């Protein structure tokens with residue numbers, strides 16, 4: 001399903017498309033960040049983004065704030081944006097920018113603004129001058145984490161900096177190529193898009209000697225909302241989702257708390273709610289009453305270049321085979337380690353289990369030597385047979401008989417254990433699809449699974465890595 005969002009702001013755009021001031025801030029921070037957001041339309045809604053929004057909402061409530069909601073646009077300058085606050089001091093109009101974090105300290109420990117923040121406030125100053133035909137002499141930035149106010153004077157050099165940056169950003173917006181990752185690695189650890197930019201992986205891809213630092217994305221504190229009861233309806237009221245269940249009081253959930261909506265069985269969702277969730281880049285997924293993944297709402301609009309690159313890369317059979325080998329190794333190693341941990345935890349003295357673990361190790365050594373996907377499929381089949389054959393031995397002996405595992409079966413699963421396993425994999429493929437759609441890749445272009453079933457090959461490929469840690473592990477021990 002493809003949502004087409006023709007909002008009035010887009011339709012009313014002037015012939016000379018203006019640039020958002022916050023996009024200019026991203027450009028000064030890292031041109032790649034600007035490109036990911038402005039051209040590829042990748043945004044994340046992490047905890048820092050929500051905390052920033054909360055700060056601005058609090059500022060909006062302050063009584064002494066002047067000129068609430070001042071939105072400005074100037075086509076000649078080529079900028080548009082909303083000023084955080086505007087105050088008049090001694091006859092001078094001064095824009096304010098509020099930042100949640102800390103300021104930069106120079107060698108004398110004096111409080112300074114970060115370059116990207118400096119460019120942003122200067123851009124607001126220039127925008128005010130151009131749109132209101134006034135002279136602005138300075139802008140101010142308040143860093144709330146250390147309660148510091150930094151004053152940034154506007155002079156001709158500052159005006160030139162803003163104009164040059166607008167020009168460069170516009171040129172970059174026309175480019176079909178994503179810029180390289182920044183040389184300043186410190187920026188990446190604080191970047192809201194590091195989880196989709198993957199800067200350390202990009203550095204490693206260009207330099208095999210690179211020792212990547214693990215960048216952990218911030219915890220997503222939002223919840224995936226599962227609508228399980230048939231007949232339940234999901235609607236929208238203001239900035240909230242409204243959930244109406246039969247014979248129960250209506251539940252309302254703020255959109256800021258929602259990461260995905262998963263509709264199981266025959267629950268309903270209104271057009272308004274679909275539109276709202278799509279607008280907020282929140283995934284909507286469907287799972288059948290029997291626990292089978294059905295599909296997801298796809299609202300991607302700006303990822304054509306990325307999908308072309310994905311197609312070009314995966315059309316090279318050597319590259320696809322290399323990725324598939326890594327995938328099979330990763331899954332097989334995960335399964336083998338899982339058996340080893342189970343053996344240790346239950347203090348088992350099982351010769352058969354040890355044999356299976358040793359044979360898996362031997363089979364895994366063959367992965368690097370295969371020359372075709374067909375051979376790799378054979379090896380994967382051997383690993384799966386060894387793994388599932390050994391699994392019953394690492395089950396907790398206290399598990400009731402009805403929940404015991406006696407071999408993998410599916411479509412449909414014939415016992416409770418297999419039903420749980422299949423349901424877990426359905427939820428997993430839904431999460432993998434959510435991630436694929438969030439980063440704007442094409443789920444049908446995979447590198448290992450063939451497009452034979454309705455399930456998208458790339459999602460099937462990537463979920464292999466997570467089967468053991470996210471599903472199997474929950475069930476066996």
Ligand code: SF4
Nearest residue numbers: 030033182188191197
């Ligand atoms: S993660 Fe690093 S390279 Fe990537 S956009 Fe952010 S700052 Fe730039």
